[in-house]
Amino acid sequence: MRKVMSGNYAAAYAAKLARVQIIAVYPITPQTSILEKLSSFVADGELSARMIDVESEHSAMAACISASAAGARAFTATSSQGLSLMHELLIWASGSRLPIVMAEVSRALAPPWNVWADHFDVIAERDTGWIQLFCENNQEVLDSIIMLYRLCELEDIMLPAMAIMDAFITSHTLEPVSLPGQHVIDSLLPPYSPDICLDKDTPMVFGSVAKPDQYMEFRRKLDAAFRRVPKRLDEVEIEYKKKLGRSYGGLIENYRCDDADVVLIANGSSVSTARYVVNEMRKEGKKVGLAKLRFFRPFPAAEIVSIIKNASAIGVLDRSYSFGYGGAIFSETCAAAYGKMGSPVIKDYIAGLGGRDITPDTIRAIFEDLLSGPKPEENIAWVDLIGEPRIKNIRGDDK
Numbered sequence: 001m002r003k004v005m006s007g008n009y010a011a012a013y014a015a016k017l018a019r020v021q022i023i024a025v026y027p028i029t030p031q032t033s034i035l036e037k038l039s040s041f042v043a044d045g046e047l048s049a050r051m052i053d054v055e056s057e058h059s060a061m062a063a064c065i066s067a068s069a070a071g072a073r074a075f076t077a078t079s080s081q082g083l084s085l086m087h088e089l090l091i092w093a094s095g096s097r098l099p100i101v102m103a104e105v106s107r108a109l110a111p112p113w114n115v116w117a118d119h120f121d122v123i124a125e126r127d128t129g130w131i132q133l134f135c136e137n138n139q140e141v142l143d144s145i146i147m148l149y150r151l152c153e154l155e156d157i158m159l160p161a162m163a164i165m166d167a168f169i170t171s172h173t174l175e176p177v178s179l180p181g182q183h184v185i186d187s188l189l190p191p192y193s194p195d196i197c198l199d200k201d202t203p204m205v206f207g208s209v210a211k212p213d214q215y216m217e218f219r220r221k222l223d224a225a226f227r228r229v230p231k232r233l234d235e236v237e238i239e240y241k242k243k244l245g246r247s248y249g250g251l252i253e254n255y256r257c258d259d260a261d262v263v264l265i266a267n268g269s270s271v272s273t274a275r276y277v278v279n280e281m282r283k284e285g286k287k288v289g290l291a292k293l294r295f296f297r298p299f300p301a302a303e304i305v306s307i308i309k310n311a312s313a314i315g316v317l318d319r320s321y322s323f324g325y326g327g328a329i330f331s332e333t334c335a336a337a338y339g340k341m342g343s344p345v346i347k348d349y350i351a352g353l354g355g356r357d358i359t360p361d362t363i364r365a366i367f368e369d370l371l372s373g374p375k376p377e378e379n380i381a382w383v384d385l386i387g388e389p390r391i392k393n394i395r396g397d398d399k
Contacts, residue, residue, distance in 0.1 A: 001179045007170040010138040010177050011077065011103035011163065012037035014145035016047045017185045018101075020075040021192075024052040024063035028082040029115050030167045031105040035077065057082035061089035061100075068098035069206055071197035073149065076100070079167065080107035080121045087125065093160045094129025094222065096207050099152035099192070100160040101145055102130075106268070107167040108354045116355020117166040119268065120320040122296075123328045129222055131161035131229065132297040134267040138175040141165055143246055146180075150189050151236045157225055158194075166269040166319075168355065184243055226298045233295075251300035253292035254307050256282065260289030262370035263308050265333060266317040267293040270351075270358045274317070277363040288367045293329065301336035308337070313345045313370045319352045326350075326380045347374045349391075351383035365390050 005013070011034050015023070023042070025035040041047035054060045057078050064074040078086065083104060093100055108118035122132060133148065135141045141163060148161040165171050198204070210218055234250055241247040256278055257263050266274045271292045281288045291307045293300070308314045314337075318327025325331055330348035337346060349366050352358040362384055369381070369391050378393040385392050 002176050003179055004174050005138065005177050006033065006172050006174055007135070007138045007141045007165045008033040008103075008105070008172065009037050010142040011145060011165070012041065013177075013179060014142045015075045015103075016041050017180065017182060018073065018075070018146055018149045018189055019186075019191070020047075020049050021072040022050050022052065022064065022067035022074045023076070024054055024060040024067070024074070025076050026054050026057045026060050026078070026082060028057070028079050030107065030171050031077045031079040031082070031103070034103055034105075057085040058089060061086040061093065064100045065089060065093050065096065065098060068093075068100050069096065069198050071192065071194055073192040074100045075102070077103040077105070079105040080109055080115075083121045083125060084109065087128065090125055090128040090130055090160075092207065095218070097158040097222075097225070098160055099149070099158055101148045101152060102160070102162045103141070103145065104162040104164045105167050105171045106164050114354045115167065117169050117269070118319060118353050118355065119164075120353075122162070122164055123320045123322060126297060126328060129159070130297060131159055131295070132164060133161065133295050134164045134293065135170060136269060136271045136292065138170065138173070138177050139246070140248060141170065142177055142179070143240065143244070143248070146185060146189065147236050147240055150239075151229070151233055153192055154232055155195070156228055157232055159225055159229075164268070169269040178244075180244055188239060188243055229298050230300070230303075248294060249292070250303070251295040251298070252303045252307065253294065255290040255292060257289030257291055257307050257311070259287055260311055261287040262313045262315065262367065263289040263291055263311045264315040264317060264363070264366060264370070265291045265293055265304070265308075265329065267296070267329070268319065270317060270319065270363070273358055273360055274363045277360050277367065280360075281364070281367060286367070286371065288371070296329065299332050299336070301332075304333060304336050305340050308344070309341055311344055313347065313374060315366055315370045316346065316348050317358075317366065318348055318350050319358075321350050321353070330380070345374050345376055345379060347379045347381065349381050349383050356384060
């Protein structure tokens with residue numbers, strides 16, 4: 001069945017199809033309609049789940065941790081300041097190896113107050129041990145949440161994950177979405193049944209003290225689980241494609257990069273715009289390509305190098321700024337490429353912060369800048385600043 005729905009409703013339908021058992025969500029713009037739709041599913045008897053009313057996002061994650069540790073499939077959703085409030089417990093969830101799935105509507109952090117698309121809230125949580133997947137459109141939101149449950153609950157993964165959508169662009173835009181039948185999803189996603197969970201008849205402790213001769217090994221096991229994600233994700237996507245005919249290319253999608261002179265790495269809703277511009281510029285004989293970064297965690301270092309190795313210049317579109325050296329995707333791309341390629345210029349383009357539009361003209365300007373041969377000392381630029389040149393390069397001596 002196909003229905004026209006928002007990205008937020010796609011997330012709610014995905015949780016319903018996954019037969020989540022515990023939903024703990026605190027309302028925050030622009031995530032609230034996920035909670036509202038799930039509430040109606042439960043109230044109407046369409047979803048057999050327990051809705052838990054909590055007083056904050058911190059409590060929402062605490063409830064999900066408790067539920068998952070007790071062997072229930074847990075779901076939550078949040079945005080911006082709400083995600084920041086969860087910070088402590090995000091680390092607790094990953095360290096406890098609990099496969100919680102969260103819909104995260106990525107929104108700017110205050111001050112100043114802003115409720116529009118910006119990836120800083122997610123980037124600020126990049127080291128909490130959560131899988132981070134960026135969705136391009138509403139169909140991908142629905143499919144990704146279902147696939148994340150399948151992936152995260154695998155015995156050799158057992159990690160929490162967030163499916164990320166851009167505030168008011170993906171979350172509220174209406175698009176046709178194919179809804180699979182419940183019996184199809186049931187055949188793909190078995191009931192959550194962990195080998196170890198809290199049980200009153202078999203008491204045990206989770207997250208107790210680990211001394212210096214133990215703690216590092218716990219972190220190493222967490223790292224090993226992340227390293228298994230690419231292979232296991234491929235298996236999940238193959239299975240999903242067999243049943244539903246849709247696949248998203250694993251950690252990162254190569255779009256017309258094989259013979260490209262320049263490649264742009266982008267994520268989230270801007271990918272659709274960039275794909276359109278690539279097609280238009282190809283008609284003009286300009287060899288440009290697009291690498292759609294689906295997963296920021298785990299970071300697909302080897303896959304990125306394979307895609308961009310033949311390009312003379314690589315652009316990275318960051319919808320956040322990390323106040324270190326450029327945006328987070330840029331710095332990790334540079335680290336991934338270090339010592340593995342020749343000497344292509346990798347340039348960061350900071351754009352779309354606080355919901356500023358990333359238009360086809362914006363993407364075209366970035367590609368034209370890459371094709372012009374950017375200088376190594378001008379490898380960070382702010383795009384579409386009011387009253388400034390469209391591409392505002394930042395040099396080492398920039399004041």
